[in-house]
Amino acid sequence: MLKVNSLTYSYKGVKSKHDVFKNLDVEFGPGLNAVLGPNGAGKSTLLKAIFGLLKYEGAIYFGTESITKMKTDEKTKVMSYLPQMDIDFSMLSVLEMVLLGRLPDLKQRVSDEDLNAVMDTLEALNIKDLAGRSFGELSGGQKKLVFIAQTLVREPKIILLDEPTNSLDLQKQLELCHLLHRIIKDRKIDIIVVLHDINLAARYADHIVIITGEGEYYDSGSAKDVITEKMLKEVYGVIGSVTLDEENRPVISAKRSVRDS
Numbered sequence: 728m729l730k731v732n733s734l735t736y737s738y739k740g741v742k743s744k745h746d747v748f749k750n751l752d753v754e755f756g757p758g759l760n761a762v763l764g765p766n767g768a769g770k771s772t773l774l775k776a777i778f779g780l781l782k783y784e785g786a787i788y789f790g791t792e793s794i795t796k797m798k799t800d801e802k803t804k805v806m807s808y809l810p811q812m813d814i815d816f817s818m819l820s821v822l823e824m825v826l827l828g829r830l831p832d833l834k835q836r837v838s839d840e841d842l843n844a845v846m847d848t849l850e851a852l853n854i855k856d857l858a859g860r861s862f863g864e865l866s867g868g869q870k871k872l873v874f875i876a877q878t879l880v881r882e883p884k885i886i887l888l889d890e891p892t893n894s895l896d897l898q899k900q901l902e903l904c905h906l907l908h909r910i911i912k913d914r915k916i917d918i919i920v921v922l923h924d925i926n927l928a929a930r931y932a933d934h935i936v937i938i939t940g941e942g943e944y945y946d947s948g949s950a951k952d953v954i955t956e957k958m959l960k961e962v963y964g965v966i967g968s969v970t971l972d973e974e975n976r977p978v979i980s981a982k983r984s985v986r987d988s
């Protein structure tokens with residue numbers, strides 16, 4: 728699976744430089760990986776680095792292959808990526824938007840295989856009825872599901888999703904996590920997902936990576952091992968309790984910020 732070795736990255740502006748990571752080491756596990764951490768920790772930056780959108784120091788490996796050294800077209804075959812920021816308007820239909828997800832493999836003519844893959848993905852996300860609608864007219868949550876479909880319609884080895892549950896209602900959040908599990912099982916791929924909902928991560932993730940507000944590695948492992956009252960306080964600055972549900976998964980109840988006495 729993916730391994731990040733000694734990742735160092737700073738955003739360089741015209742006047743200033745913002746250090747995000749200094750020698751960050753992270754190892755992901757098989758299946759569904761959740762990346763947790765407070766605002767500004769560097770979660771999106773980590774996904775961008777993995778997908779090759781940033782010039783960083785360090786090395787990222789997929790098994791024994793160096794992702795850092797891969798050419799862009801090789802990288803897009805191995806991975807697909809859903810960024811946090813989506814475009815909001817497009818004249819394309821939902822079907823055409825999702826078809827764009829297969830762009831790296833598309834021939835001059837769209838094949839039945841491409842169309843079937845699009846319709847199967849729309850069906851899996853329960854949005855087949857939107858196929859003919861214009862993307863620009865959809866609600867925020869429906870647009871999000873279309874972008875998720877665009878990411879899933881290809882068949883890469885790794886899928887990177889930055890806050891995919893944002894703007895989805897509760898039922899769709901749960902259905903999406905369930906679907907990700909099904910995809911992992913059916914296609915034998917690995918998924919890395921940035922989440923803010925700790926309970927959702929605890930319920931669905933096979934492996935959790937926690938980054939501090941300073942962009943440092945804090946902990947990783949099973950939900951039961953890493954989601955603790957100590958972690959909530961040290962990483963999120965929150966006083967809360969952690970209990971185990973009937974499936975032995977941690978459930979957090981946040982009580983107050985450490986800043987509020």
Ligand SMILES: Nc1ncnc2c1ncn2[C@@H]1O[C@H](COP(=O)(O)OP(=O)(O)OP(=O)(O)O)[C@@H](O)[C@H]1O
Pocket residue numbers: 738739740745747764765766767768769770771772773
């Ligand atoms: N283009 C940029 N130029 C300068 N600084 C940036 C840029 N993008 C992000 N940053 C800074 O880098 C740090 C990490 O940002 P990043 O978006 O990776 O955090 P995050 O953990 O994904 O946050 P959030 O949970 O709020 O989405 C933040 O301090 C942010 O202000």
